[in-house]
Amino acid sequence: xxxxxxxxxxxxxxxxxHRVVRLLPAASSPREGRAGNLAEDPxxxxxxxxxxxxxxxxxDAPGAGAPYAGAPCAGAGGRRAVDDDVAGAVGRLLGTxxxxxxxQAAGLDPGFGEDLAxxxxxxxxxxxxxxxxxxxxxxxxxxxxxDGSQVEAALRxxxxxxxxxxxxxxxxxxxxxxxxxxxxxxxxxxxxxxLLAADPVPIGRAGTGQVSPERRERAHDFGxxxxxLAGDLALAWADxxxxxxxxxPAVAGRVRGIWRAMRTEMVAGQYLELRGQADVSRSPxxxxxxxxxKSALYxxxxxxxxxxALAGADEATTRAVCxxxxxxxMAFQLRDDLEDLFADPDRTGKPLGGDIRxxxxxxxxxxxxxxxxxxGDHHALDVLDTCVGRADLSxxxxxxxxxxxxxxxxxxxxxxxxxxxxxxxxxxxxxxxLEPYAAGRLRExxxxxxxxxxxxxxxxxxxxxxxxxxxxxxxxxxxxxxxLRLADGCGVTGR
Numbered sequence: 001x002x003x004x005x006x007x008x009x010x011x012x013x014x015x016x017x018h019r020v021v022r023l024l025p026a027a028s029s030p031r032e033g034r035a036g037n038l039a040e041d042p043x044x045x046x047x048x049x050x051x052x053x054x055x056x057x058x059x060d061a062p063g064a065g066a067p068y069a070g071a072p073c074a075g076a077g078g079r080r081a082v083d084d085d086v087a088g089a090v091g092r093l094l095g096t097x098x099x100x101x102x103x104q105a106a107g108l109d110p111g112f113g114e115d116l117a118x119x120x121x122x123x124x125x126x127x128x129x130x131x132x133x134x135x136x137x138x139x140x141x142x143x144x145x146x147d148g149s150q151v152e153a154a155l156r157x158x159x160x161x162x163x164x165x166x167x168x169x170x171x172x173x174x175x176x177x178x179x180x181x182x183x184x185x186x187x188x189x190x191x192x193x194x195l196l197a198a199d200p201v202p203i204g205r206a207g208t209g210q211v212s213p214e215r216r217e218r219a220h221d222f223g224x225x226x227x228x229l230a231g232d233l234a235l236a237w238a239d240x241x242x243x244x245x246x247x248x249p250a251v252a253g254r255v256r257g258i259w260r261a262m263r264t265e266m267v268a269g270q271y272l273e274l275r276g277q278a279d280v281s282r283s284p285x286x287x288x289x290x291x292x293x294k295s296a297l298y299x300x301x302x303x304x305x306x307x308x309a310l311a312g313a314d315e316a317t318t319r320a321v322c323x324x325x326x327x328x329x330m331a332f333q334l335r336d337d338l339e340d341l342f343a344d345p346d347r348t349g350k351p352l353g354g355d356i357r358x359x360x361x362x363x364x365x366x367x368x369x370x371x372x373x374x375x376g377d378h379h380a381l382d383v384l385d386t387c388v389g390r391a392d393l394s395x396x397x398x399x400x401x402x403x404x405x406x407x408x409x410x411x412x413x414x415x416x417x418x419x420x421x422x423x424x425x426x427x428x429x430x431x432x433x434l435e436p437y438a439a440g441r442l443r444e445x446x447x448x449x450x451x452x453x454x455x456x457x458x459x460x461x462x463x464x465x466x467x468x469x470x471x472x473x474x475x476x477x478x479x480x481x482x483x484l485r486l487a488d489g490c491g492v493t494g495r
Contacts, residue, residue: 364414
């Protein structure tokens with residue numbers, strides 16, 4: 001299914017006094033979504049909706065204006081409220097948007113609205129850390145922006161990134177044959193289960209109540225097909241949302257190019273991963289290239305680039321922020337590879353060893369294989385050759401794989417690369433002339449997604465300066481002098 005291209009069309013230009021463009025012609029439906037009031041929840045990082053006092057307007061923010069002429073402001077409580085809870089603000093917009101779109105789908109057909117569009121909405125709203133919108137927002141704020149309709153544009157693009165994430169995860173689960181996602185059945189599994197449960201007549205041998213293998217296979221095929229359509233629909237909603245975001249012409253051009261590149265890179269990375277599984281590739285370089293395209297760019301660098309583009313950042317600032325994003329994005333993916341094998345499933349929401357069972361060509365596996373070969377460790381090679389790619393791998397065999405990762409030094413090597421890449425990314429970030437408070441929040445977010453801690457030699461500061469410009473200064477850090485080539489492994493340009 002061909003997704004809508006952001007540069008297929010441009011709307012006609014309005015009068016020169018208020019020149020704005022939409023990335024595509026606006027949909028006929030009303031403008032999607034208005035985020036509600038946000039108030040701080042003292043119990044934790046998240047904020048609870050609708051607590052205390054009236055919803056502030058954009059005019060409450062110092063220097064608020066409307067640099068994007070003609071773009072109405074979503075009532076997100078201004079930039080200060082979004083600063084308090086980016087994930088909550090994006091979630092509110094997504095809630096309104098997906099409810100409207102699901103209602104439109106139900107108008108076409110009730111079953112389509114509930115069984116497909118409703119699932120897309122529930123999946124999108126039902127979990128995730130909203131890290132991509134958070135990177136986008138803090139890049140925007142770090143570049144000194146966040147006034148008027150820039151807030152709305154950032155929230156809309158952040159919501160669009162979450163819908164692309166829905167597409168990626170739903171399709172990924174189908175391709176991997178994964179049964180769990182975020183602690184719940186994967187979408188294709190849920191669809192198949194509901195189809196079987198909805199049949200009021202037991203199917204199979206008379207009196208047994210057992211479902212026939214043929215019926216299970218049909219339900220499985222139906223669940224797979226619906227999940228593919230669900231991912232396509234999420235991508236269409238994302239493109240629609242970006243297309244209907246009003247931006248100045250120069251900004252629209254930059255955003256359009258980043259969005260187009262990001263979608264293609266993500267598909268290219270997924271293809272390389274699938275090809276690596278089919279070829280049983282153990283090449284570290286190939287693993288890095290796939291990870292960079294599929295995850296590092298899409299999860300960190302491109303969201304940062306979108307924020308910088310919305311802010312109208314100069315070339316030097318954009319280059320520094322994107323370089324930071326690529327390094328940290330690679331560290332983020334390497335952390336994910338480790339967690340697949342060593343993390344608590346209750347925290348990740350999926351069973352351990354999914355990448356191993358699916359035979360994914362991860363950097364962790366590639367390093368273990370290379371080290372075992374170099375050391376002549378035939379036992380380790382035998383474990384890797386017989387266990388990686390086995391869908392029926394037992395818990396005991398998975399434990400053997402974990403031991404090999406430790407014994408060969410692959411786990412420690414990947415941990416060290418994560419630390420080095422994160423430090424490298426933070427040094428790039430420090431080279432950009434960013435607003436101190438937002439730069440501090442970016443540092444915190446980068447450390448959070450890579451699972452690294454601040455400390456001597458890490459390139460870490462002592463925490464974000466306060467919004468008034470006071471507070472601890474950021475350190476340049478004393479991390480490794482040698483820049484890692486891992487972050488350049490995907491050979492992508494166009495920052």
